Amino acid sequence: MFKKFAPGFLNRLDTYLLTKYPIIWISKIHYLLWFGLLLYVSSAIIGFLVPINLTSRADDGLWFVLLSVLAFILSWFWGYRYIIFNKEKNFGNLNFSDEYKNFLLVFFSIAIFAWFASPFVVSYNTKMAHLFTDDEVVQDINTLNETEPFVPTSYYSYENTYDTLKKQTYFNINKITSYNNYTPWRYLNDTVNFPMVLSNYKLLVSYKPSTDFNFVKSKVAAHISICKKYGVFPSFNENEMAAIYIKAQKAGWMDVQEINFGNDYYKEEMRIAFNNLFEAKFGTLFLWKKDFLWGMFYFIFSLSLLLVLFKLNYWKQFLITMIVLALYPLFIYILSQILFKHSSAENAFQCFVFLLFASSIISLFITAKNQTIFKPFFNVLNQLFFLLIIFMPMIIVNYLRRYTSVFHNYTSYNYGYDSMKASAYVEGQETQALDYNYYLDQYLNSYWQEEYDFWFMLCKWVPIILFIICLPFMKKLFVKQLALPRKT
Numbered sequence: 001m002f003k004k005f006a007p008g009f010l011n012r013l014d015t016y017l018l019t020k021y022p023i024i025w026i027s028k029i030h031y032l033l034w035f036g037l038l039l040y041v042s043s044a045i046i047g048f049l050v051p052i053n054l055t056s057r058a059d060d061g062l063w064f065v066l067l068s069v070l071a072f073i074l075s076w077f078w079g080y081r082y083i084i085f086n087k088e089k090n091f092g093n094l095n096f097s098d099e100y101k102n103f104l105l106v107f108f109s110i111a112i113f114a115w116f117a118s119p120f121v122v123s124y125n126t127k128m129a130h131l132f133t134d135d136e137v138v139q140d141i142n143t144l145n146e147t148e149p150f151v152p153t154s155y156y157s158y159e160n161t162y163d164t165l166k167k168q169t170y171f172n173i174n175k176i177t178s179y180n181n182y183t184p185w186r187y188l189n190d191t192v193n194f195p196m197v198l199s200n201y202k203l204l205v206s207y208k209p210s211t212d213f214n215f216v217k218s219k220v221a222a223h224i225s226i227c228k229k230y231g232v233f234p235s236f237n238e239n240e241m242a243a244i245y246i247k248a249q250k251a252g253w254m255d256v257q258e259i260n261f262g263n264d265y266y267k268e269e270m271r272i273a274f275n276n277l278f279e280a281k282f283g284t285l286f287l288w289k290k291d292f293l294w295g296m297f298y299f300i301f302s303l304s305l306l307l308v309l310f311k312l313n314y315w316k317q318f319l320i321t322m323i324v325l326a327l328y329p330l331f332i333y334i335l336s337q338i339l340f341k342h343s344s345a346e347n348a349f350q351c352f353v354f355l356l357f358a359s360s361i362i363s364l365f366i367t368a369k370n371q372t373i374f375k376p377f378f379n380v381l382n383q384l385f386f387l388l389i390i391f392m393p394m395i396i397v398n399y400l401r402r403y404t405s406v407f408h409n410y411t412s413y414n415y416g417y418d419s420m421k422a423s424a425y426v427e428g429q430e431t432q433a434l435d436y437n438y439y440l441d442q443y444l445n446s447y448w449q450e451e452y453d454f455w456f457m458l459c460k461w462v463p464i465i466l467f468i469i470c471l472p473f474m475k476k477l478f479v480k481q482l483a484l485p486r487k488t
Helices: 008-020 022-027 029-049 060-084 096-114 118-129 134-150 200-206 213-229 238-251 265-282 290-311 315-339 342-369 376-388 392-403 417-423 430-469 471-483
Strands: 158-163 168-176 253-255
Touching: 008 022, 008 029, 022 029, 022 096, 029 060, 029 096, 029 118, 060 096, 060 118, 060 290, 096 290, 096 471, 118 265, 134 200, 134 213, 134 238, 134 265, 168 238, 213 238, 238 253, 290 315, 290 376, 315 342, 315 376, 342 376, 342 392, 342 471, 376 471, 392 430, 430 471
Parallel strands: none
Antiparallel strands: 158 168, 168 253
């Protein structure tokens, strides 16, 4: 299939790799690089062509998932071609460097499919970020925040009170209480990076109630004009809103039922629009966030291992391993809910997971000494060991933190209030005692959090490094099992 759509030079390269470098030829990486480039360019073009609606939540994450599903379907065409040519089952012809080449090629090939949607996200966000200039967006936010008090669509923006005798709510349009309604909250107080965004104090002192109809009308008109600029259309006009404002301004404290407040949903649409623009312009794209990168790494690594294991095992044994991976968590969850109380069921669930992993470690030693016959049960456990090894250390450290006192997660940081009130009752001493315990608790909390972060990071890297070092031994283990006689 690849040859039908590939240019001539690529087919000639394919023939050359077949005779000189069979491991590279089996991976079809040369075809993937070519077609992957075309797919990535197409993904970027789609990102530029998809229309942007600022008033809806940014949907680049949804597009990433949809395009990733498409890439997953396309990967099966490559996966089939990779699986049918099996150089792994060469029964003892072990070349250490070949194992690293093979796994790296598989990892890189899957990564091409896994990151297929990334050009779309980058181009889509780049397009959004350049819809308006930075200064233009900041100025529009300031204008909307300044003109907001002159658009009484909700009495919550002003000082208000409830009369318990009359059972009526009153508001005073001359005194505002809500500021910076349109500034994205993540950037609201960042005066270092966004000094041009007006602060709450500046907005408060700049608000001057007015009875000048034309002045108020101009403020409302400016407000509506900016909303329309970003695709938001308020359901009122400047003349009606200016008249409502002046009526309320002259009355002072006024019953909310005397004014027909307009629909203020447009405010939420404007907040969404500015939040999308700020995230596109100044935020970190989710693709480059550490947690997402780690998640993608483990996803690609796990799929690469699954393909490698498939070629090192009988397909029925591999299928049984997949069934165990799917059903074992469900089975032990039901078992833990039945046998243990709700408070300890989660603890029991993780203990069953540790039991499976411990069994897989024992099976490695048994399989290594087995010289007589193929053991299907131990073969499944061996596969489970290599599939779980990079995750289990992190799970164990997390378990120690949640269910034991190793990382002092159960320490009650109450800042000294409960423990020191009784012992430091003497006047003039309680403050010093509370301050001391407050800082001590803060220090202990930070210290043990750093300890946990250190060990968790260690459990990320060490299993991966050890796994890569032991790749040739993994092949030797499974190839030896393939060479042993088995019962039919």
